Amino acid sequence: MKFWSSINKGLTPYIPGEQPQDKKYIKLNTNENPYPPSPRVLEAIKSETSADVRLYPDPNAIQLKETLAEYYKTSADCVFVGNGSDEVLAFCFPAFFDPTDTVSFPEITYSFYPIYADLFRISYKTIPMEKDFSFKPGNFPDGMKGILLANPNAPTGIAIGLEAIEDLLQRLPDTLVIVDEAYVDFGAQSAISLVDRYDNLLVIHTFSKSRSMAGLRVGYAIGNSSLIEGLNRVMNSFYSYTLDRIAQKAAIAAIQDWEYTRRICDKVIKTRESVREELTSMGFRVLPSSTNFLFICHEDYAGRELFLELKKGGILVRHFQQPGIENWLRVSIGTDDEMGFFIEKLKTLVV
Amino acid sequence: MKFWSSINKGLTPYIPGEQPQDKKYIKLNTNENPYPPSPRVLEAIKSETSADVRLYPDPNAIQLKETLAEYYKTSADCVFVGNGSDEVLAFCFPAFFDPTDTVSFPEITYSFYPIYADLFRISYKTIPMEKDFSFKPGNFPDGMKGILLANPNAPTGIAIGLEAIEDLLQRLPDTLVIVDEAYVDFGAQSAISLVDRYDNLLVIHTFSKSRSMAGLRVGYAIGNSSLIEGLNRVMNSFYSYTLDRIAQKAAIAAIQDWEYTRRICDKVIKTRESVREELTSMGFRVLPSSTNFLFICHEDYAGRELFLELKKGGILVRHFQQPGIENWLRVSIGTDDEMGFFIEKLKTLVV
Structure with a gap:
């Protein structure tokens, strides 16, 4: 740190969502679009x-x-x-x-x-x-x-x-x-x-x-x-x-x-709404989303633990340590298949 | 400027070398390599x-x-x-x-x-x-x-x-x-x-x-x-x-x-040295270069005018207004053909 500026010493840099190289995950952690570009x-x-x-x-x-x-x-x-x-x-x-x-x-x-x-x-x-x-x-x-x-x-x-x-x-x-x-x-x-x-x-x-x-x-x-x-x-x-x-x-x-963009966004929205219904029926609190992710929490299960269990099961979601939202998970909307797999896995954790 | 920061108001931003879209020039102004990538x-x-x-x-x-x-x-x-x-x-x-x-x-x-x-x-x-x-x-x-x-x-x-x-x-x-x-x-x-x-x-x-x-x-x-x-x-x-x-x-x-890089660099160096000799024989002062450009000046011709005349002739080189070097031109090394064209044009300007 000998040559670091004083401002640098005081920084708390951003931590990007994991991009693990060790194995293939279902990546629902960085809000990428599940569909290819045009x-x-x-x-x-x-x-x-x-x-x-x-x-x-x-x-x-x-x-x-x-x-x-x-x-x-x-x-x-x-x-x-x-x-x-x-x-x-x-x-x-x-x-x-x-x-x-x-x-x-x-x-x-x-x-x-x-x-x-x-x-x-x-x-x-x-x-x-x-x-x-x-x-x-x-x-x-x-x-x-x-x-x-x-x-x-x-x-x-x-x-x-x-x-x-x-x-x-x-x-x-x-x-x-x-x-x-x-x-x-x-x-x-x-x-x-x-x-x-x-x-x-x-x-x-x-x-x-x-x-x-x-x-x-x-x-x-x-x-x-x-x-x-x-x-x-x-x-x-x-x-x-x-x-x-x-x-x-x-x-x-x-x-x-633009027409292509509109089409894939509509697909994501449709998937999001059906996942939202499913999660709600499983007892999750799900905020109303106008994005390609859902922000969810369950009063009986800690966010951090669900995050770790999902990761073990090959599914990456995002968990933030920030006070006030430490019990929440941000889940990107993938394809219908990916979300089906996510829901199935979640059902084994939230009983 | 209503919303500019005070630091922004005081900036003198960099001006990149011209990338004109109006016509095709021989571009010797931004030190690009004349050869394609590997x-x-x-x-x-x-x-x-x-x-x-x-x-x-x-x-x-x-x-x-x-x-x-x-x-x-x-x-x-x-x-x-x-x-x-x-x-x-x-x-x-x-x-x-x-x-x-x-x-x-x-x-x-x-x-x-x-x-x-x-x-x-x-x-x-x-x-x-x-x-x-x-x-x-x-x-x-x-x-x-x-x-x-x-x-x-x-x-x-x-x-x-x-x-x-x-x-x-x-x-x-x-x-x-x-x-x-x-x-x-x-x-x-x-x-x-x-x-x-x-x-x-x-x-x-x-x-x-x-x-x-x-x-x-x-x-x-x-x-x-x-x-x-x-x-x-x-x-x-x-x-x-x-x-x-x-x-x-x-x-x-x-x-x-790396072998490819070495080969194209050697070609550029060879061209540079022959252009350097030619320019010297035309009465130019040419600094010893370890780069893919030559920094040149002629005591009888203003740098700015040579720059403008070359541009008229379809050749872009770089001229800096900075005091101390305002009479100099920076000329990127192109292919042998491009440099031949540059020298021919220069000979019509520097007689």
Whole structure:
């Protein structure tokens, strides 16, 4: 640790969900899509696999931005792209917040938000959830430089309606509201429709979930051009070629095959709802989910133990040690077969 | 700019070399390798193009780290990998330096170093070059938290011998010396051989130059395990999946075909030396290069004008506005044909 910075010594880094290499698990622990990406994505990768790999990618990713802009009926200078939505979120911190600022987010949400804040020495204030794990944006206080709001929220899976977000944007015009919509395609309303009207709104999406491209690392943000320029300035002070040639082309193909994305998301939603019913009938408390996962707990069985037993049985789910949710499990929605296997296994544990 | 942080307002972001989309140029402006990557790299990409793109990559990139460790006869916990060496360099700043620290680098070097320092609010002290653009590491002062040393240097192309670097490591045991060896395979000695003996040495490499993989964004660092752990902590506080599945597999294939890399580097070196002779005979001052580019100037012709005339003629080279080198051009080494075309064009401008 001799050469570590003092900030580094104080960090509590994120722990990604297990990616064990020892044996084949049913992976319900990192919210990957159980279905492959669009065949057009795989074709795009193949056609980009050429000697041109020797050349830098377009640092402005202009084709990808224009494809996204066309889809969302906005202009390319209102689109930022990055190496996964995590990178886009990380860039937001130095782009918009100073160490003298305070940002706010719900008490139970994506666990990376406080880590970004710590890395960039920005204070944060967490806002408690309601008893049912829902969250009222009306509880965010005045005077924050920024708000981070995952909608639907993770790991709860609960979505907030668009009116509540619009109320927030109107009530706090000097607060930048960053809406992280990683899971939006599984049942929530996107705030992208509000971007034209609110200069304090930035919406962040990923290709990792609904578009089955977690392995390729692409995310994007939609906001007014001043916010996007702010992100570009930070990116070009960090490194300029965040998105490789293949990821750019694959992402373009994914956007162009929206119909496919819609179809696989609908399949996931259908599976989710039937698994939800089954779990409820087994005595689990299951939060209402607008995502590709379910957040569940059983009053008679400890979350940690169920997690370990499932792992022994070849099924990986996610368990968080965080106080308040230590008895809960986050279960990604797999194929019908995978979920059938999960339910069968669970039935041997929860009798 | 309403929502920009104060640090963002003060940034002077990096400007990447042009990647014009309007017409086909002979691109001698971003130091790309003129030869394609190893056929094994392209095969690796194709075999990784599958439904598994839906799955997150291994965040620890353990196969890639083990391949690199085997090649360098070290252990995987002495290897860090990132999305291009720029990302690895960027992570070094929060990992090892605090805003109260000062770092140092040569006055003329990779222009991203002062930008990283500004982004992370770290002071820096630049050290003048000799009259011939060489640099004496003996001129670095005591008391710096870190030193950034590109070897060979960019944009000069000049390399420093390993003894001078070892002297520096011995003289300043409390200073972290980061040796950026992006161009080392074109004729310099790597300091990786010193990593075992000096805990204050971190060596950074890229796959973008000698391995013809600029389009795929892979870089790495070799250092003692405490330095690598420091980098991992910062990475996992920024985002955990920096390297996509395809880039990881492609990089493994590139390392395994070192013989191919050596062969294309030797071709570049041969071309470089013949272009150097030609330019010298045309009255150009040409710095001794251990890289895949030449840094040249002509006392009768302004660098900016030559740059613009070459561009009109369909040839892109790099011109920097930085005081002290504003009359110089950095010319990447292309194929023999491309360089023949460049020389012919130059002969019409320099009479």
